[in-house]
Amino acid sequence: MSVELRRAAVDYLRDRRARGYVLADEDRLLAAFLDGLSARSEAAITVAAAVAFATERPRTTRGWQARRLRAIRGLAAHVHGLDPAAAELIPAGLIPSGTPRRIPYLYSAEQIAELMSRALSLAPAMLGASMHALIGLLAATGIRSGEAAALDIESLDPEGQVLIVTGKNQRARRVPLHSTTVRALTDYQRVRATRAPASGALLIGPKGSRLNLNTARAAFRALVEDCRLPVGPGRGAPRLHDMRHSFAVSTLIDAHRDGADVDARIATLANYLGHIDPSHTYWYLTASPQLMEIVRERLAAHRERVR
Secondary structure: OOOOHHHHHHHHHHHHHHOOOOOOOHHHHHHHHHHHHHHOOOOOEOHHHHHHHHOOOOOOOHHHHHHHHHHHHHHHHHHHHHOHHHEOOOOOOOOOOOOOOOOOOOOOHHHHHHHHHHHOOOOOHHHHHHHHHHHHHHHHHOOOHHHHHOOEHHHEEOOOOEEEEEOHHHOEEEEEOOHHHHHHHHHHHHHHOOOOOOOOEOOEOOOOOEOOHHHHHHHHHHHHHHHOOOOOOOOOOOOOOHHHHHHHHHHHHHHHHOOOOHHHHHHHHHHHHOOOOOHHHHHHHHOOHHHHHHHHHHHHHHHHHHO
């Protein structure tokens, strides 16, 4: 079987997008790679050609080189399935590129309460009300700040106590809400109604349009400085996104304290947070000294029982 590579690339990208993947750079990268093959009169995808394409600009970061190679790897696997002679399978790890994780800032309940309280003093008042609602929503649900900003009025089901959240790759999930969170959002809606129509964005900015994330982050930095939150050595300043980390770590701490099956709780948490890969959720096991201490205590207790 002969495979027309450009046609195969079109089909590959269409199929990936149909499964919900958001492919920002793949069209351009695959077109450039196939242009190179054509210029060299090469009719098949090879490992050597893919690596040469990924590393053709040596001054770029290893992360970007790995990103370029990953785009070609997906196409190569697709074409190989159609005709093994038309594409070699490209092994993973040819360009190692670990993703450095920033040490999260883990908020206490008291710090979250103080941030929310001080948010109400922000000007204009609508911004203060929206920041109060945003901080509380992130702390109570662990959703991403971008997911929160993208919520619409229709995303909230007060009677069902559920929030419909659209996450990465346009995957939608149902996030259950505590009754206090529903009540807080309902109270916020009454304030919101004075500045915006009854449809549209759930969280709004000072002028009634959707709350801008850059505006929210700038306001949050001002709140952090105002609250004088302590920052330990080697750690960055507290961020809105760290509310998500705090939620995840607190959930796992509760699981350990309750003696629950942590693996099962992590699987549930991964779905709740919208993680595609559960390994992203397991990372939280190392994110908190308090959590690590609880794990150590449970391990020591288990060893005592089996002696």
